Amino acid sequence: MKEIIFAGFGGQGVLTGGLILSFMAAEKDLETTWMPAYGATMRGGKANCVVKMGEVGGERIGNPLMGHADALIAMNEPSLDYLGKTKKGAVVIVNSHGVDENYEYPSDKKVYKVDSVELAEKVSNEQGQNLVMLGAMMKVTELYPKDEAIDLMCKFFASKGKEKYNEKNIAAFLAGYDAV
């Protein structure tokens, strides 16, 4: 079972970012859960979701809550509060635009810094910061091969009637993928 936390401020696309991961798993016939931060935290302040995915077909997912994540995508500094919910050796993708460069990370995490704002602007997709982070995470964790991940991401947006943005979204994904 894989567990990934996608965290940031409301509006940074963290819930959608997590949903794309769940969609990818479901398309591969794997069990998956997507649990949003629930309650007042959804309005403007901290937002997060935790996604769990089976690794083989039929693997049942018990507790859907955050606990021992394999990866944390942190779009801002408060998201680093969830470092305690990650495993030893977990991958942490940090948005360097939103986190103090002198932040001291625990030594047992593999930290990758990605400026999602600058990279998203560079490909003229300011709203695609979550996809920049998703691309970086995909490369580091090797969750799915690049082309398969891109196909599934495009399928996700198509399922929401948003396939016309696929080209811009691929550019954002690749900007992150190539930055780590």
Next chain:
Amino acid sequence: MAKELLKGNEALAEAALRGGCTFYSGYPITPQTEVMEYLSDRMPEIGRTFIQAESEIAAISQVMGAAWTGEKALTSSSGPGVSLKQEGISYIAHNNFPCVILNVCRWGNGLGSLDSAQTDYNRETRGGGQGDYRCIVMAPASIQEGVDMMYDAYDVAEEYHNPVVILTEAMLGQMIEGVNLPEFKPVKKLGLIRPYGRAGKDYMEKYAVHYNRMVDELERWESIQTEDADYVLVAFGMPSRVCTDVVSILRGKGEKVGLIRPINLWPFPFKAFEGIRPKAFITVETNETGQLVDDVAIAAKKSGAGDVPVYCLATHHECADEEAVLDYFEKVKSGSVKERY
């Protein structure tokens, strides 16, 4: 085909329609509002009746009227809203009308909070309103299970002429999982229902038959590795998912631990406790004082297991995680916590 990713509240709303629901009346409340929001759009689309009532009392009264005439009626709410509906539910149960009530449970007494919890266990399993009746209570642990329950809920309600309560939790309503949605059932309406009548000897005789049939036929549960277990966890809904993980962890360490997961909360699955002889039962519940623990104590006594101690881990307004259950388990083993019964 890949499963569809659906939010719990929306998945159960769609499942109700596919299971035959023809009439809905309700009033908004977090964390249930997506059920109404979804149905407000979907029911007119397929020619069914949706009403946003002026209050919870109006909603349950409309459900009673609709159920009386044989409509497959649904209402939904959360803890405080279902409280307001209790008088109506009592009348519905008294008059043997079938209907379905969905409670997406949030924490709390009074207004409570928006936290996910299981604090309405006692109310739902004891009838809740005035008088002496029970609702059939089903508690899913996954969105798929909730969908399957809701899909068959009208068949059960009509078979037993009794209200069915589906008790989910805020987390289960808000989370997303992959779901296989079943096909639409053909809608067969019962027509006008003849109530059992006013209280009296005739009524009591009829209700006794009705009650005993539910008790005899509707126990449902899942047992995981209980046969040889020294310690048996008992949990439903979200905590039961955590306990499933805990059983795997502890079995991996050579501890003989099992889990009983009640699927129907009423009638309580007493049969699940027959023939097992653990050193202790441990309930894991998202509430303050422990509620399920009372039924487990009765079940332990009824099963003939002897004087087996029953412990309760009640984790307030947060669902227990694996560490909390493991920690409590060690305390039970070492004797550093006191049993409830």
